[in-house]
Each structure stands twice: as structure tokens, then as C-alpha cells.
Amino acid sequence: MISLTSPVRTRAHDWPAGGKLLALCIASIALFKFSTPLAQLSAISITLVLYALGGRTFLSVGAKRLWVLWPFVVVVGVWHLVTGEIAEGAVILMRMVTSVALANFVTMTTRLTDMMDVLRWLMTPLRLFRIDTSAIEISIAMVIRLVPTLILKGRQIVDAWRARSKSRTNWRVVLPLAIMAIDDADHMAAALKARGGLVARSGRK
């Protein structure tokens, strides 16, 4: 499974993940706090510089990831053109693009393992209450492994449908897919248990 981390290494890759996430929180709050056109314009410029520092490829990948916002940009843009509140519309659109771009920046420059470390740290309070978080960690790893497998099975079911029917695939293919998922869960549970089980693995309880 390919993560959204940028393969182009930037200096920001070496910044600590926790620090980047904290900075992102502060920046996102600030973007909502200072809603003047000038503040938003400077914020979007700083963001552009951040991306540009990563080089041309990094900048173009970042720009492509913002493309998903276009329907919202159209809706909000048309709305404010009709109502005539152009300055307000510009502030909203700039804030929307900047906040998503900054969040994407953190995702693009932070490796999955570093994110996992932050997540493990965030779950510290759970461990203080003697809740075993190892089951959560193993389930994260399992999903990452299972998605490609299940995608493959989904495609096989769709192909089987196409080989037999002239009509297009529809929601009915979800049933065999869900049954396969349930059966796999049974087998994996048995396999986990046979290898010592989750409780024994964590050595507690």
C-alpha cells in the first residue's frame, strides 16, 4: 500500500512529526482567527513558499492534491459572485486552500512510521488506564496489509460478474465481498490464536 508521503525528500522530512502536527493545529486555528484578506493572502503566500522550497516536483504533486477542492471552490465562488460579497468569498477560499495545503504538507513530509509513533504517544492516557493498545496497533498493521488483498478479491468478483453477465456490475457484488471478509476474519482470528493470541502477545492481563 502506497502512503501519501512524498518520495521527494525535503528538509521538512527531518522536522519532528509531533512538532509539525502541533504547528499545523496552531496554524489552522490562526487561519480562522485572522480572517482579513491581507492575513489570508500572506498565509497562502507563506504556504506557497513552503511548497516551493521542496522543489518543482514537490510543488506540482502538492498542487495536484489540492485539485479535489475544485467542486467546493466552484460552489463558494459562484455563491459569492451572486451575493456580491467578493472580499468575504476570497477570504473563505484562500483560507480553505491554505488550511488544506498546510495539512497536506504535513502528510507529505511525515513518514507513516513517524505518524504511528505520534499516534502511540497520543494513546498514552489509554495505557495509563491499563487499556491494552497493542490490539489497536496490530489492527492498524492488519488493515494496511488487508486493503490490497481485499481490492484484489473485489476485482476478481467484478471480473467473474463480467464474464457471466451482460449487465453492469452493481451493489450486489458487495455481498460476496463482505462474506469473504467475514470468512477471512475467522481464519485470521484462528491463526492469531494459534500463534499465542493477542493477550499473551502483550504479556499483560
Next chain:
Amino acid sequence: MILEKNVTLIALFAALIAVLGLVPQIMLGFGVPITAQSLGVMLCGTVLGAKRGGLAVLLFVVLVAIGLPLLSGGRGGLGVFSAPSAGFVIGFPVAAFVTGLITEKVRTGNLAIVAGSAAIVGGVVVLYAFGIVGFSIIADKTLGEATVVMGAFIPGDIIKAIIAGALTAALYKARPASVLSRA
């Protein structure tokens, strides 16, 4: 083996939500290509029940947040939580929890109808409450205005809820022990 079974079912249903959004052929062919991702969220509730269904969806949302492209169209990462549609993603686990709670509590009647109605309350009413509030905050619109914009997608999701009900009843026939909302 109860803990292991719970963990593997939660992980597999989290993966199932991703697959329903990522395999383009699994669409709800009504002319408009609607991905089946929110169908996956509803199924987590109707099949796994409130607690485990909510956890499966929460696991999915955590994986999206740490940077895996699991949302429909290969979206993912922290930007998802700043986008105008953030409310929907944040509301996903709650939607599954409410859907599961209703499916668990209402024991009488046809499972397809009970699960379908539960999916309408959880996967449409509750989910859109989150989605509309999210859009109104990020796009700086009133709740009424946000409802008008988002309302266009409600009919598609009601159809998905009905399909979730039918699928739950069929799954209950095929694998009764694994439909935990009724176990």
C-alpha cells in the same frame, strides 16, 4: 478466541470500507457514479453493532489521518480534515455507532427493514448533521445554506441505506454468527 475474532473483524471491515471506495467498478450504477464508501460505514454498524462497528470506522478514519489514501478517489492525509467535507469523515464513526445501536436494540421485525432504517438514522441523519456543520464552519455559511448545498447528495445516501439493510439481512442468512449486531 473472542478478542482475536473482534480484532480481525474490526480490521477487515475497516479494510472493506476502503475497498468499497477504491474499486471503481463497485458503484451504485444509477447513471451517476456514486462510490459505495458510505455504504461500508453503514454496514459496519448494521453488521458489527454499535461498539465494534464504531471502532472499525474509527480505525479507518485514523488510517486516513496518518496518511493512507483510503478515501474514495484515493484521498487521505490530514488535508481531509481541513477540507469542507471534513464533517463527514469525522462523523463516520458516530454514524456507524448510531446505526449499530439501533440495529442492536430493535430486535423485532424484518432485519432488512430494521437495519435499513437504522442506516437511514445513523448513516444519513447523523452523518449529514456532522457534514453540514463542518461545511458551514469551513465555508463560512449558515446551517440553512449548508443544508441546501449538501442536500443534493441525500437521496443517493438513502438508497445506500436501503441497500445496507438488504445486504445485512442476506449476510445474516449466510453467516449468522458473524452478524454481531444480532449475535
